[in-house]
Amino acid sequence: MSTPSLSAAPSFSPLYQQIKGLLKASLQGGEWKPGESIPSEIELAQRFRVSQGTVRKAVDELAAENLLVRRQGKGTFVATHAEEETQYRFLRLTPDETEGEGPVGGLQRHLVDCRRLRATVDVARALGLKPGDPVVWLRRLLLSAPAQPDGPATPVVLDDIYLHGQLFKGLSAERMSAYKGPMYRLFEAEFGVHMTRAEEKIRAVAADAAQAAVLQVPQGAPLLSVDRLCFTYGDKPVELRRGVYRTEGHHYRNVLM
Template identity: 35%
Template sequence: MDETQDTETQSMAQKGRVHRRALSAVFGDGSRPLYKEVKLALTRLLSSGDVGPGEAIPTEKQLCEQFGVSIGTIRKAIDELVAERVLVRQQGRGTFLVSHTPERMLNRFWRIVGRNGAREIPIVQTLTFKRSVADDAIAAALGIAKGDAVFSIVNLQLLGGAPVVLDEIILPHAAFPNLTEQGLRTRDTTMYGYYQEAFGVNIINVFDKLSAIKADKFVAEHLSVKVGEPILKVQRIACTFDNQPVELRYSQIQTENYEYHNTMGMQST
């Protein structure tokens, strides 16, 4: 009996190794763990648009068969994408690509919170929309070449009926090929939701740099403050998969009644 068991476990392990080699041949050079290969394949599935926002990826069992690996390996790949907040699991239903709805945005990339702690969805007014070309700073931030075509958008954001944030948003033409002022104005979702739905651009990560500056005349007029008043300036680079930058944004924020919140780490459970 003991003998039987040993032989079995032995053969199971062997099988595992064989699978690994076979898959390496299919997926890569074999130097990457299997679950990373699976993760990469899932990432491609998502970024290719085969799975749209809010849609389910194949079930864990299906993925097992598709990739010829154990369910534990599939789960580890999905675990990482869940940790990166690309996917969300729902017990009994499936695993889904996150959809950038206004409600979800509120707790994800939106950092402006009332001094009383209230989070609210801003009303966005597009002030200007124009085509332009990248200068050195824009090219460096977006990882494109100087002179490449970009869109330049100025948005005013209202909170509690008052103007609080003035944004200048620069988008590379290459990632948003058919963007029009009309499309932008008539969207019925957040900016990031629009990127996702209309262009298949999923914002996965953002990098913010904050500083305090004086309000210039343009800002002062739109945010109803005096010239020279302190303003919170945020430079944001928003990235899609592989941390590829797809949006550069300069926000100027009037922080009399609102603050920028940043929580590091995760809530323990």
């Protein structure tokens, strides 16, 4: 391989970046599903006619972006929301006393409502749709494990979730309730939509009457408002989530580097 180059690659970027793009395209195209293994580095090197080191650098970056997961001795796998470690990858709410950095443990999920609606202007804009396009709307509640066993669980999160209507066609309250695992795992398993990345906008708001009733706080009590826009492969927005969090006993944790 005297002059390494991809056969028909007009763009002028490093080889490993081009490989990375091809791998991303394969992920987006569904050549490898979440949880599956991708070909070994040697195979990929042969396929793309580059050295193993170049493939390695591409895979390294995709692993750093949490699109792939490397496991020594076993292979490289497509990231999924199925594993224990990544259950609540996007939920940054943590009990106050916890020292172990872990996310909130022992949450109960409760689906309040699920309907098919037409996108409002702001929802449409966030999801890249036109106003009036179909969306799926979910409302669900998260309750933290009770202090004593058999004690009452306290509600901590109320989420309003808007999903891209085309991608989540058959979603219903029944299918949601039947599923035991985390929501993003269900989205992968039932609709083939893997969430890769999210952006959140956080504000402090006063609880309105409805929120106050559900979260068992006085009306006007301060709540954390978390607007999350969640993307799948190709940075395509597919979920808008408006959550309000109770932050007595819990907090939103973040690390800055």
